Amino acid sequence: MALSAAQAGEARQKKDIRDRWLLSAPALLLILVAGVGPLLIVVLYSFLAPGSYGDVKWEFSSQGWFNVFFARDIFDDTVSLADAHFSIFWRSIKLALGTTVLCAIFGFPTAYFIATRPPHNRSVWLFLITIPFWTNMLIRTFAIQELIRTEGIINSVLLKLGVISAPVQMLYTDFAILLGMTYVHLPLMVLPLYASLEKLDFRLIEAAYDLYASRFNVLMKVIVPLVKPGLIAGSILVFIPALSSYVIPRVLGGGKNLMIGNLIELQFGQGRNWPLGAALSVTLVIIVLFAMLYYVRNAGKAGGSSHG
Amino acid sequence: MRAISKSFGTFLAVDNVTLDIRPNEFFTLLGPSGCGKTTLLRMIAGFELPTEGQVLLDDRDISSLLPNQRPVNTVFQNYALFPHLTVAENIGFGLKMLGKPKADIAAVVARMLKLVHLDGRGDNPVTQLSGGQQQRVALARALAPQPKVLLLDEPLSALDLKLRKSMQIELKRLQAETGITFVFVTHDQEEALTMSDRIAVMSQGQVRQVGSAREIYDRPADRFVADFIGETNFLEGTLAGSEGSMASVRLKAGGIIRAGLPEGGAPKADLTVVVRPEHAELAAAGSGTFDGTLGEVIYFGTDTHFHVRLDDGGTFIVRRQNTRSGAAAPETGARVGVRLGEGAAQILKD
Ligand SMILES: Nc1ncnc2c1ncn2[C@@H]1O[C@H](COP(=O)(O)OP(=O)(O)OP(=O)(O)O)[C@@H](O)[C@H]1O
Numbered sequence: 281m282a283l284s285a286a287q288a289g290e291a292r293q294k295k296d297i298r299d300r301w302l303l304s305a306p307a308l309l310l311i312l313v314a315g316v317g318p319l320l321i322v323v324l325y326s327f328l329a330p331g332s333y334g335d336v337k338w339e340f341s342s343q344g345w346f347n348v349f350f351a352r353d354i355f356d357d358t359v360s361l362a363d364a365h366f367s368i369f370w371r372s373i374k375l376a377l378g379t380t381v382l383c384a385i386f387g388f389p390t391a392y393f394i395a396t397r398p399p400h401n402r403s404v405w406l407f408l409i410t411i412p413f414w415t416n417m418l419i420r421t422f423a424i425q426e427l428i429r430t431e432g433i434i435n436s437v438l439l440k441l442g443v444i445s446a447p448v449q450m451l452y453t454d455f456a457i458l459l460g461m462t463y464v465h466l467p468l469m470v471l472p473l474y475a476s477l478e479k480l481d482f483r484l485i486e487a488a489y490d491l492y493a494s495r496f497n498v499l500m501k502v503i504v505p506l507v508k509p510g511l512i513a514g515s516i517l518v519f520i521p522a523l524s525s526y527v528i529p530r531v532l533g534g535g536k537n538l539m540i541g542n543l544i545e546l547q548f549g550q551g552r553n554w555p556l557g558a559a560l561s562v563t564l565v566i567i568v569l570f571a572m573l574y575y576v577r578n579a580g581k582a583g584g585s586s587h588g
Numbered sequence: 589m590r591a592i593s594k595s596f597g598t599f600l601a602v603d604n605v606t607l608d609i610r611p612n613e614f615f616t617l618l619g620p621s622g623c624g625k626t627t628l629l630r631m632i633a634g635f636e637l638p639t640e641g642q643v644l645l646d647d648r649d650i651s652s653l654l655p656n657q658r659p660v661n662t663v664f665q666n667y668a669l670f671p672h673l674t675v676a677e678n679i680g681f682g683l684k685m686l687g688k689p690k691a692d693i694a695a696v697v698a699r700m701l702k703l704v705h706l707d708g709r710g711d712n713p714v715t716q717l718s719g720g721q722q723q724r725v726a727l728a729r730a731l732a733p734q735p736k737v738l739l740l741d742e743p744l745s746a747l748d749l750k751l752r753k754s755m756q757i758e759l760k761r762l763q764a765e766t767g768i769t770f771v772f773v774t775h776d777q778e779e780a781l782t783m784s785d786r787i788a789v790m791s792q793g794q795v796r797q798v799g800s801a802r803e804i805y806d807r808p809a810d811r812f813v814a815d816f817i818g819e820t821n822f823l824e825g826t827l828a829g830s831e832g833s834m835a836s837v838r839l840k841a842g843g844i845i846r847a848g849l850p851e852g853g854a855p856k857a858d859l860t861v862v863v864r865p866e867h868a869e870l871a872a873a874g875s876g877t878f879d880g881t882l883g884e885v886i887y888f889g890t891d892t893h894f895h896v897r898l899d900d901g902g903t904f905i906v907r908r909q910n911t912r913s914g915a916a917a918p919e920t921g922a923r924v925g926v927r928l929g930e931g932a933a934q935i936l937k938d
């Protein structure tokens with residue numbers, strides 16, 4: 281009796297597991313085809329030799345990976361570290377971090393503003409936040425270019441008003457890239473922050489004021505810790521696409537201020553070195569992976585300590 | 589608190605209230621839902637600014653101070669504990685914000701934990717506590733910075749009956765031990781009567797009466813207070829004469845009784861008199877103050893209610909404590925008399 285009951289239980293458990301796999305099959309298939317598959321191809325390409333007119337030759341070569349880290353002088357064949365690549369990687373990380381911080385700084389008040397509107401007005405404000413998504417990013421980027429270029433609207437107005445005597449160089453600077461990336465990625469920070477702030481119990485803020493907290497302490501000791509999940513989600517959503525930005529550094533940064541995305545594109549295009557491009561892509565994935573691991577672990581630790 | 593008013597738009601939530609709350613007193617604001625208790629409390633705490641009037645603390649006008657500048661702490665109705673902090677961090681929050689040294693905070697927190705019987709739970713996240721425990725943390729958190737005044741907005745309403753009873757005793761004990769002035773809000777009259785030194789009964793933004801539980805129960809000032817607190821018999825009558833604080837009233841139901849005069853004397857010749865059901869007793873017909881016909885007799889366990897139909901059409905309820913020997917009760921339909929004890933009747937202002 282007992283035995284058959286145990287057997288029946290086991291059988292049901294097996295069926296349960298099978299059903300779960302069946303249910304998640306479509307999602308798994310999609311991840312496999314659209315995510316893991318292409319990534320594997322990129323990894324594979326990074327170990328092949330470059331073809332003469334782009335594409336790859338189907339023979340093993342570590343040249344792609346070698347070129348990520350080292351540069352061979354075309355004249356005397358001496359090998360040195362690929363400083364150019366490192367500096368582009370470092371620049372990209374700095375710009376992506378800067379974008380994330382700026383998005384948090386600008387996004388928080390925006391999200392707070394929306395979350396403190398009367399409920400029936402909030403959807404209108406959220407709707408307004410999504411307006412930039414309606415047009416193509418390329419067009420929006422060109423619009424920013426129009427604003428900040430030397431003969432652009434901002435410079436013209438400032439010149440007319442006599443605030444400046446010569447146009448200020450804004451386009452093709454890191455400032456331009458940061459401006460563009462912050463603008464484009466801001467909604468990705470605002471939306472998760474808003475979701476967290478909306479759930480925030482504003483009576484807690486009153487309680488903090490009641491307990492002698494200053495405005496700054498209310499923000500840092502009560503609001504920020506409570507909206508941390510939103511802040512983390514927003515930071516991830518901003519950092520990853522910002523790190524691999526392509527259009528914005530291209531249009532607003534000009535040809536000189538490359539980011540990783542542009543470097544990779546260069547290898548698949550003019551550079552005709554697909555294995556190097558593939559190896560750079562994999563490197564980018566690895567950087568993102570480590571950044572996320574680091575971030576999530578630290579965020580988890582800080583959150584965990586206060587939860588005992 | 590002096591002539592304080594608060595309006596939201598055209599709606600007057602608190603209407604010209606003047607209250608004098610004494611140091612170290614357990615003061616209760618009692619009134620039905622929506623009468624402005626919370627609004628009044630929030631003005632003391634500083635979350636709402638009075639439209640008119642002033643809030644004074646130790647003769648100092650604090651009306652314009654921000655909540656974090658007032659030596660006043662609140663126990664919120666929903667507790668409003670910080671979910672990201674532990675029990676100890678919650679209790680120490682106020683002191684930390686005041687910039688007290690770490691060691692001092694730890695000492696006070698330990699003392700507070702003991703005071704509210706939560707020793708050893710300091711490191712627990714507050715989200716893991718039961719309702720009663722959270723309530724005690726909220727209390728400890730508000731007491732820790734040693735405020736001059738502690739405001740409590742229906743802190744017990746979310747608890748079940750049994751827990752509520754024990755927390756009532758706990759609160760009284762804490763108030764006595766700390767010597768802090770408590771301003772307690774409730775719409776539960778029994779809670780107010782049992783706990784308070786003095787009670788302010790509110791209705792529609794106004795304070796109707798301030799006094800001790802006894803004063804309010806035995807000598808309600810007006811119809812609202814008499815009706816809101818406890819069960820009451822209303823009797824109509826006319827003034828027949830008065831001396832000192834007492835007056836003679838000729839009742840419509842028959843008979844003349846002596847009744848307490850409200851502050852300021854008899855309002856007019858036609859009066860309403862209130863008598864608590866337990867302050868009257870049944871008598872043989874003709875031997876009481878007035879007569880009537882016995883209607884329903886309702887047994888309540890500790891006592892029995894006798895509904896007496898009066899000859900003027902009203903109903904008068906007499907409550908009699910049940911004893912083991914159980915004096916024989918008259919039958920429904922019998923003619924009975926009702927005798928009012930000395931000082932049982934009180935004349936209303938309105
Ligand atoms: N922020 C506000 N805006 C508009 N009206 C308000 C506001 N706060 C309170 N009121 C109104 O003021 C009146 C008194 O409210 P208050 O919260 O003080 O009542 P209360 O006595 O605490 O009631 P309860 O016992 O239900 O808590 C209510 O009619 C309420 O609708």
Ligand SMILES: [Mg+2]
Nearest residue numbers: 625626627741
């Ligand atoms: Mg209230």
